[in-house]
Amino acid sequence: MKKVIMGNHAVSYGVRASEVKVISAYPITPQTHIVELLSEMCAHGEIDAKFIKVESEHSAMAACVGASAAGSRAFTATSSQGLLLMHEMLHWAVGARLPIVLANVNRAVGPPWSIWTDQNDSLSQRDVGWLQIYCESNQEVQDTVPQAFKIAEELQMPVMLVMDAFFLSHTFEIVDIIEKEQVREFLPPYTPDIKIDTADQHSFGNLAGPDHYMELRYMIQEAMERGLEVIKRVDREFEEIFGRGYGVVEPYRCDDAETILVNSGTVASTTRAVIDELRDEGVKVGSLKIRVFRPFPTEEVFELLSKAKKVAVIDRNISFGAHGIFYQEIKSALYGRTDIPIIGYIAGLGGRDITPKVIREIADKAIGDENPERYINWIGVKI
């Protein structure tokens, strides 16, 4: 059944279809609609889950940790300050190898207070060990929830679904709603072998000396390295049933492109429109959307970008004292394998709109600048 729904509600429908058993969350703008609808779905019996309405995001993740360790599928949603408050427990979920799924609505971090989008909240969690998938449309948001659970449960790793505040969270689009009966075939019930169980006792997470700790970290990295193949396979399996797949990256008119604009989230839609415009004018440009950020699709990125003559990376985030964060990742993926210039552009922080004009400006600069020296270029700063 098709419905016109907001991005936040697309998450809720995805959770409903995934037969989540424990939900725990705390309200924060612009995420709140996700858990409001989930509360209603639980209250009306549309979801057979316990909803623990906690007093903080830190507790929301701790509740998910407990529930997941007890063998139940667990979900939470948050944004910005809430994600940052969770930070310690994000690490915990990884170390404990718990397949929790979290939807994070990208919102700028204060101060000053901002409720509008940028990616510094989720990207500042880059190194905790969560898989991160950046979504572009409401349909993709909904479909990514069951995909995320399937990936998480296979890898025994938590997965973060990431989406732009307002540009996606509050935007209404047509979504083909998936139902649990259809999804069950794709995502069977979660039945882990090892869990908190009085009939099969284990002690989880107790003090591990230097003799053991490093091996456990090695195994987390190993899971991450397997991750891309699992994500691709899960995406194919989903596509076979539902007719929709998303890939780990999404190239657009890259084949003969001399300049490729790298982007993520809702910026991708706008970029594609600008690419069409430029192509009509005879300019050889393409777009590469990064959907999966962790594990980073290094080979896919290299293969697509190495054919170009120039790469421009649009970052709606900044690593202060360094560069845009996607820029760093792209540079790292291409390091030592190609000489093409990679230029970084910072745009759209704190929800400033990245319009076709802004992307056009980035494209013009990238194409026009024969010898770019600055690897961090701010777009539209009024200073």
Added chain:
Amino acid sequence: MKAPRIPMEELMGSGHLACQGCGATQAMRFALKALGPKTALTIPACCWAVIDGTFPHSAVDLPIYHTAFETAAITAAGIKAGLEMRGDNETTVMAWAGDGGTFDIGLQALSGVAERNDDIIYVCYDNEAYMNTGIQRSSSTPVGAWTTTTPVDNYKREPKKNMIDIMAAHSIPYIATCSVAWPEDVIAKFRKAKEIKGTRYIHIFAPCPTGWKLAPELSIQMARRAVTSHVFPILEITENGQKIEVWKDFEPTSVRDYLKPQGRFRHLTDEEIEGLEKDVEQRWQRLLAKEKMMASIPGME
């Protein structure tokens, strides 16, 4: 206190990592005798995070989930929800935290759990300081005590936080205090708590000879004197916080006799001890008055 039958079965082995005379270890042993094998535990950062043993060993024959410092209560609530959603409604889930993890860093999550009346037993084993990190003051450290962050020339001036009143203010179905000096009482209270649904808070007074600068063989004696000197009252609060019953059936002893064997109070002058005695007596009288007052409310007689 009526003596219950104490099961022979041990759910905790002797191969743990506690110090000699550790009250927290005895507290666990008694609690588990009462709760039995259908119990799952979660333990935050505290002495018990170490006492249980290092990977791959565990001193307890039950599932134990080690969790972050401030999350014992909510992790337990999450575990309970997770167990119930896969059809296990029987297992008792117990959060087992120290005073730092309860009075200080874990208070917010505990308050959340208690307000929602999540179905867990929360235990605070109270040794009155951050003992695992090497004896730093917590908000449970009593006035007058030395710790490594309250040195003798600037000993703790602030009274111990009244955790029991805080929990009673949440209107939870069961609150009890007990002491490792009375194992039968500890066991009876855990048995009672096990049969109640909702958030149950049990506060066990558990001496730490290492942190209190006390001879390990005096651990139980100090646990007993804390009660008989009225420093640590034994009580039960039921009827969702409305009914208090204070245990008074013992020969009172002096506060001085409680303080003197403990190195952490060695710097106190006679005058200061007298001041503390006065404080303890006033708090005891307030508690008795409250017990009486609460019982006088129509419907609560």
